[in-house]
Amino acid sequence: MELTDFYRIFLQHPVVCTDTRKIKKNCIYFALKGSNFNGNAFAKDALQKGAAYAVIDEESHKISDKTILVDDVLKTLQELANYHRNQSKTKVVSLTGSNGKTTTKELIHKVLSKKYNTIATVGNLNNHIGVPLTLLTIKEDTEIGIIEMGANHQKEIEFLASIAEPDFGYITNFGKAHLEGFGGIDGVIKGKSELYDYLQANEKYVFLNADDPIQKERLSTYINKFGFSETDHEYYNIKFLGANPFVKFKFENEEVSTQLIGAYNFTNCAIAVLVGKYFNIPKTAIKDAIESYHPENNRSQLIEKNGHHIILDAYNANPTSMKAALDSFGEVESKSKVLFLGDMFELGETAAKEHQAIAHLAEEMEFNNTFLVGENFSKVASTFKKFKSFETLKAHLENDKLSPASILIKGSRGMALERILEYL
Structure with missing residues (x-):
């Protein structure tokens, strides 16, 4: 089946499921494989539970015209997500980094939702399966999608960027995370910077923490950028006021008292302010969004x-x-x-x-x-x-x-x- 034909089916059944325990009526079930499971074996069960179609890549599990046989289920999911992303008018903001991705994503989502119809990665579904699944939740009226990207080895961010094709991007930081897969801190910097590589090659927009020397140096000659800084007046000024224990900061004479613990959360808040300013969110709405955010899921x-x-x-x-x-x-x-x-x-x-x-x-x-x-x-x-x-x-x-x-x-x-x- 051609991708365009498959896409027409998706538009009629725009809910995707990958777990037969969570089947929704009239969804499309994608029979993914893992080290300990084979989704093909559950295709019949998915249809019996109400799925409109089951996408499989093993012919032995084709039981009717409701089972769509493809060469590779995962690749088909990724290709469908990319195609859907390109059919929409949604602006995509992508995030990666060693620490703080999910909190930053949720803060940006809170801020942008003050003005725009916005979707964001659910939880930490930020890998080669989670990114496509998030993109496929884009609706006709979705204005901005915030896509978190995780990685533990080289070329992973490059691949995820090729699926999401972001219009904007931000790297939270370069830390000592997944050193085994990246091959040391230099490998982390190289791997995470694959998002910058995509954005620059396609002349897209970059948000940056101008007080991070790695980010500042990496983007020193790039024009399409908007950054924040506590001290460098070339960039938008956001001032850290302390964290005892909750983070407080100031921008444009607005003092913000958050429910986030730890000084390390300041930059997560600051980028949410910066993105809000870029998208013309009123400063009082930005303040309200950040102050009302409450962390969950064992995060601070x-x-x-x-x-x-x-x-x-x-x-x-x-x-x-x-x-x-x-x-x-x-x-x-x-x-x-x-x-x-x-x-x-x-x-x-x-x-x-x-x-x-x-x-x-x-x-x-x-x-x-x-x-x-x-x-x-x-x-x-x-x-x-x-x-x-x-x-x-x-x-x-x-x-x-x-x-x-x-x-x-x-x-x-x-x-x-x-x-x-x-x-x-």
């Missing part, structure tokens, strides 16, 4: 429990975000500060060194009590309490209850340190 959440003031930042972690979280926690005013730090994943051969560096930084900051959790942290040279697994930490907490304190919980997603809350 402030939780009060049994006398504890808990900063839960357990969605993810890498050396850059870990250091930022520790620096910010160090500024919090409290008589008693307790740390729970979990392993940072995907660091490859640098894992031992990076975990030791974080442990050393925590020692220098002299918090009242520090708990290190995970295979890597359990091996560092430190006087801190070390636990090889969550189960051993759990046993300790059940027998030795903490007195009320300010607590930071930070670790990679795979550590699931939000489980600590149950034992505090």
Whole structure:
């Protein structure tokens, strides 16, 4: 079937599903494959549950004209998404970076939604499947789409940009994330900059943090850019006022008090202001949007429990975000500060060194009590309490209850340190 013919079917059934447990009536089911599953085997089930069509790439599962046989289901999904993106008049803003992508995306979405019909990546569906699925939610009246792009190796952002074809782009930062896949920090910079490469090659617009020396240097000669800075008056001025614990900042004499914890969230807020200004959102609406944003999903959440003031930042972690979280926690005013730090994943051969560096930084900051959790942290040279697994930490907490304190919980997603809350 030609892509144009398939697109006509999509327009009649513009809801896409990839999981038969979430089938919606009259949707199109795409039978994706994974290391532990084969979606083709569920095509019949999808149709029985109400899907209008099932897209498959194994002929043995073709049972009627409602099963559309293609060479590669994933490739077809990506091609359909790109075609749909190009048929729409929607402006696409793409984001990538080592840290802060999802929070930045949600802040920009809040701001732009004050004036425009806007869609954005749901959760962190930011890979070779999530980006196409988000693009396919663009409707005829969608004015702006905000597309988050994640990557853990070279050429991934380049590929995602070729699908989304963004009109605007922003890189949150270049940090020590996915070092194993990228091959070190230089590889991270090169990989994330693939978004810049696409935007510049196609003469599209770039948003930038002009106080980030890598971004500023990388875009020094590029004309189509709009940046913010605290000090450089060539760029739009946004001033950080502090974070104890919530971020406060100022732009155009508007003082903004956010519900976001940690100085590292300032630049996430600042870019939302900048994008709002570019798209002519009134400054009072920008202020209202950012002040009303409340973080969820274990991202810099402030939780009060049994006398504890808990900063839960357990969605993810890498050396850059870990250091930022520790620096910010160090500024919090409290008589008693307790740390729970979990392993940072995907660091490859640098894992031992990076975990030791974080442990050393925590020692220098002299918090009242520090708990290190995970295979890597359990091996560092430190006087801190070390636990090889969550189960051993759990046993300790059940027998030795903490007195009320300010607590930071930070670790990679795979550590699931939000489980600590149950034992505090």
